[in-house]
Amino acid sequence: MTNHDGAAAVRPLTLAWVSRHLEAGERVVGTEVLHGGITAEMRRLTIRTRDGGTRALVLRSIVDPFYAGHAEDSMGREPGALTLLEGTDVPAPRLIAVDPIAANCEYPSLLMTHLPGRTVLDDEGVETRVFLLARQLVAIHALRPTERPREYVTLTTAATVVVPQGADAAAWAAAIDVIRRPAPSYEGRFLHRDFQPGNVLFDVPPPKSGGTARITGVVDWAATSWGPADLDVAHCSTNLALLHGPAWGLRFAEAYEEAGGVLATAPDERLYWQVRDGLACSEEVHLVSRPWREAGRTELTRRAVEERLDAYVTGLMDLLG
Structure with a gap:
């Protein structure tokens, strides 16, 4: 097997498990680390096909003990989501196999098809991508599954919010309220x-x-839930604000509506969902920003992202509060 990265080697038990789910005459001939994941190791596997060609699969393995402890839940839900998405207009991977309790692999693992394209985190072209993101999210929210996923979960409380150093204390106090x-x-x-x-x-x-x-x-369907459209919009808004600047976070809800999406009518209801996600991000700024730096956005230090989060939360309170 040829590794494109020394850290890319698939562990023996996992490799054997992957091999059992390949077509007859196929084998893994190369692996490559995919960067950007927060809770799991991601690898692109090159598969030599029986006719001498190649195809690619993606392997996700949850190695961190904390996240591995919750893998049975998250990986248990993702196969249902991927199955549901087959045959829809939403471009999602196709499930090959899953081992959520590491019965056969060293760590909980999921094997799926590889999709073309790449993540784009640069500021250049963000205006076009924001509209594309909004339109794609409207399409996701239009799905009507015969069996609903579990109700959404939010873990952030007023007591768990981490106010950034030097933040606008009055704005954050109001947001926490x-x-x-x-x-x-x-x-x-x-x-x-x-x-x-x-x-x-x-x-x-x-x-x-x-x-x-x-x-x-669109990848990573492990947290699929049932809840308000505002919650998905708020999450993407927060990420856009930290990645590209607060103005883009504030712009995304407008783009979503321009694409045909429907949000809460009352300003105080919109504010609740937008602020809730922004405050939730305050607890994990270091996790959110790390893959961006690994992808080349080295200027997005933890401090820089905290400053953007402060400006975004303050902007929300000025706009909707």
Whole structure:
């Protein structure tokens, strides 16, 4: 087997498990680490086919003990989501196999098809991508599964929020008061629950080619839930604010509505969901920003991202509070 990266080698038990789920005469001939994941190791596997050609699969393995302890739940739900998405217009991977309790692998693992495209985290072209993201999220929310996924879960409370150093204390105090209120009523939708630029693949043509960017895939369906469309929109808004600047976070909800999506009507209800996600991000800024730096956005230090989060939360309170 040829490794494109010394850290890319698939562990023996996992390799044997993968091999059992290949077509007759196929074998793994190469592996490559895919960067950007927060909770799991991701690898692209090159498969030599029986006719001498190649195809690619993706292997996700949860090696961190904390996340591995929850893998039976998350990996137990993702196969259902991927099965549901087959035959829809939403470009998602196709499930090959899953071992959520590491019965056959060294760690909980999921094997799926590889989608074309790449994640795009640069500021250049963000205006076009924001609209594409909004349109794709509207399509996801339009799905009506025969069996609903579990109700959404939020873990952040007023007591767990981490106020960034030097933040606007008054704005953050007011924002924290917002999430002390009961959650607004809502019309349920099928949610991705981690829809953000790091989980969307694009085909971006070269400059001056005359082509237009398009979405080629949406990945990481482990947190699929049932809940308000506002929650998915808020999550993508927060990520856009930290990755590209607060103005893009504030812009995304507008883009979602322009694409045909429907959000809460009352400003205080919109504020609840937007603020809740922004405050939730305060607890894991270091986790959110790390893959961006690994992908080349080295200027997005933890401090820089905290400053953007402060500006975004303050902007929300000024706009909707």
